[in-house]
Amino acid sequence: MSVQAFFGGFHPGMIALLFRRSNRRQSMESKRVAFITGAAGAVGRAIAQRLANNGNQIVFADLDGRVCAALANEMGGGAIGVEVDITDDVSVRKAVAEVIERLGRIDILVNNAGVLVREDNCEMEEDVFDRIVNVNLKGPFLITRAIIPHMKSQKYGRLVAITSRNYLAGGMPAYGASKAGLQALTVSWARELGAYGITANAVAPGSIAVTPGLGLLKRTPEEQLHAARHSIARTPIQRLATREDVASAVAYFALEESGFVTGETLYVAGGAQLAPIATYPTDAK
Numbered sequence: 001m002s003v004q005a006f007f008g009g010f011h012p013g014m015i016a017l018l019f020r021r022s023n024r025r026q027s028m029e030s031k032r033v034a035f036i037t038g039a040a041g042a043v044g045r046a047i048a049q050r051l052a053n054n055g056n057q058i059v060f061a062d063l064d065g066r067v068c069a070a071l072a073n074e075m076g077g078g079a080i081g082v083e084v085d086i087t088d089d090v091s092v093r094k095a096v097a098e099v100i101e102r103l104g105r106i107d108i109l110v111n112n113a114g115v116l117v118r119e120d121n122c123e124m125e126e127d128v129f130d131r132i133v134n135v136n137l138k139g140p141f142l143i144t145r146a147i148i149p150h151m152k153s154q155k156y157g158r159l160v161a162i163t164s165r166n167y168l169a170g171g172m173p174a175y176g177a178s179k180a181g182l183q184a185l186t187v188s189w190a191r192e193l194g195a196y197g198i199t200a201n202a203v204a205p206g207s208i209a210v211t212p213g214l215g216l217l218k219r220t221p222e223e224q225l226h227a228a229r230h231s232i233a234r235t236p237i238q239r240l241a242t243r244e245d246v247a248s249a250v251a252y253f254a255l256e257e258s259g260f261v262t263g264e265t266l267y268v269a270g271g272a273q274l275a276p277i278a279t280y281p282t283d284a285k
């Protein structure tokens with residue numbers, strides 16, 4: 001089918017004009033506002049920097065408002081910091097209202113905040129399970145629910161969820177279940193919100209190299225080395241993910257140009273998602 005036929009008989013000059021008009025409208029707009037949860041953490045900071053480099057205005061959102069404000073101050077370029085506990089709907093609504101009041105819009109939401117608790121196994125305590133699922137699954141639900149009306153009224157939005165390759169393999173039951181749940185939420189958002197110009201996609205990293213003491217488990221250098229060896233051994237590309245690998249994938253889904261891509265999962269796992277290997281108990285026989 002020719003381009004002209006596809007556009008229902010429009011003259012090519014008319015098509016060019018339509019595209020030019022929409023480009024001009026975009027360039028006159030102010031920066032896109034990117035709200036990043038867990039932005040004070042290891043991966044959140046890298047995502048914030050990458051989205052800022054791409055011309056977006058950053059909202060650092062995390063539990064400690066003072067850290068967020070300091071990070072925003074250091075970044076400059078109109079970045080702001082807000083305190084939020086994503087597991088608490090009152091806190092979520094307050095933070096979203098503050099951003100709308102100060103910046104007028106939210107265009108990009110990166111659901112990055114997450115926790116992983118060391119005692120994670122199939123006999124874990126109920127409160128451990130609750131904590132992981134509350135932060136990693138209910139939190140993104142609450143914050144996204146609060147932001148969706150603003151994106152709908154703008155007829156524009158980019159939702160990006162940071163999940164994990166782990167949900168394919170098992171091994172950390174509550175964490176994996178919470179991330180699988182977030183994958184499922186993402187698909188539902190993609191279905192329901194596409195008509196409003198809102199896309200929803202997931203980035204599923206493998207193990208990420210972070211400075212010892214940072215990241216999900218705040219490991220010591222020795223623990224870090226042991227975990228890294230274990231991860232690299234099951235990764236075809238034979239290294240850990242960098243925070244920038246993850247930020248690059250997020251940056252793609254946050255682009256205006258990715259507007260026809262929704263409901264997708266991008267594994268940033270060096271191929272480790274291809275043959276998930278869990279750890280098996282040795283004392284079961």
Ligand SMILES: NC(=O)c1ccc[n+]([C@@H]2O[C@H](COP(=O)([O-])OP(=O)(O)OC[C@H]3O[C@@H](n4cnc5c(N)ncnc54)[C@H](O)[C@@H]3O)[C@@H](O)[C@H]2O)c1
Pocket residue numbers: 037038039040041042043044061062063064084085086087111112113114115135139162163164165204205206207208209210214215216217
């Ligand atoms: N580090 C890895 O190897 C790895 C691998 C795969 C996926 N991930 C995912 O990447 C994301 C970021 O992980 P990270 O390594 O940067 O961890 P991190 O611990 O450095 O950062 C997580 C951030 O989330 C914040 N947070 C926790 N609970 C919160 C709450 N209730 N409300 C608001 N903020 C809250 C923390 O304060 C922290 O700043 C997580 O979703 C994690 O599951 C990490």
